[in-house]
Amino acid sequence: MENKGQFSQLQNVPVHVGFIMDGNGRWAAAKNLPREAGHREGAAAARAVAEAAKKLGIKYITLYAFSTENWRRPPAEIAALMSLLEETLDKFAKEDEDGVRLLFSGRREGLASGVLRKIDRVLAATAGNKGLVVNLAINYGGRQEIADAFAKLAAAGKKKITEADISASLYQNIPEPDLIIRTSCEMRLSNFLLWQAAYIELYFTDVLWPDFREPQLMQALVEYGRRERRYGRRAG
Numbered sequence: 001m002e003n004k005g006q007f008s009q010l011q012n013v014p015v016h017v018g019f020i021m022d023g024n025g026r027w028a029a030a031k032n033l034p035r036e037a038g039h040r041e042g043a044a045a046a047r048a049v050a051e052a053a054k055k056l057g058i059k060y061i062t063l064y065a066f067s068t069e070n071w072r073r074p075p076a077e078i079a080a081l082m083s084l085l086e087e088t089l090d091k092f093a094k095e096d097e098d099g100v101r102l103l104f105s106g107r108r109e110g111l112a113s114g115v116l117r118k119i120d121r122v123l124a125a126t127a128g129n130k131g132l133v134v135n136l137a138i139n140y141g142g143r144q145e146i147a148d149a150f151a152k153l154a155a156a157g158k159k160k161i162t163e164a165d166i167s168a169s170l171y172q173n174i175p176e177p178d179l180i181i182r183t184s185c186e187m188r189l190s191n192f193l194l195w196q197a198a199y200i201e202l203y204f205t206d207v208l209w210p211d212f213r214e215p216q217l218m219q220a221l222v223e224y225g226r227r228e229r230r231y232g233r234r235a236g
């Protein structure tokens with residue numbers, strides 16, 4: 001099998017990995033390119049990482065593609081990001097020999113109707129696929145996800161709310177991520193998967209997102225395999 005040596009280094013491959021894809025702007029600036037070029041290479045990195053994740057045995061990835069805070073960017077950059085998102089959704093949906101299943105996490109309000117139509121179309125087109133699940137966090141905020149979960153429970157008339165109720169009312173009913181990878185050396189969660197992050201492993205790298213590919217993912221997984229997850233228990 002190709003890359004067998006590399007694979008054999010891996011212990012405890014995480015089931016679900018979240019990605020904070022940061023550094024597109026700095027990547028472009030370092031090359032004297034417009035920011036959009038950084039986002040475009042970032043989208044290529046996202047697709048390459050999905051391919052690598054499949055190969056390495058990861059079952060779910062969540063990509064932080066557009067946060068609720070990203071609306072503060074200049075309109076031209078937002079428009080470029082939205083059209084790149086639509087293009088990338090199509091590419092993910094077309095590469096379906098391996099059956100990628102796309103999910104959407106975020107608020108629909110605020111997204112343009114064209115983007116929503118595209119999201120709905122790719123969700124429906126890939127719904128029956130059994131391969132890697134690619135959860136796209138678009139117009140996503142972690143606090144907003146928790147607030148929306150409470151609103152859902154309140155609307156259902158729920159008075160005594162448990163942790164399990166909140167977990168079950170999040171945008172997706174999928175296993176919680178084991179690992180969050182953030183590129184470009186920023187050490188923050190930036191409102192990503194706040195509820196799910198209670199016991200998550202965090203991995204930071206100074207690689208800029210557009211340069212992140214299979215070898216960088218492998219490196220993160222090797223490091224993850226060395227961690228001992230204790231969930232509050234004592235070591236040993």
Ligand code: FPP
Pocket residue numbers: 021022023024025026027039042043046063064065066070081084085088089136184
């Ligand atoms: C952060 O880089 C990145 C974003 C705000 C957008 C991420 C979106 C993509 C990579 C497009 C991928 C699309 C899909 C559907 C997966 P930044 O602009 O904040 O970089 P900087 O901090 O260096 O300025």
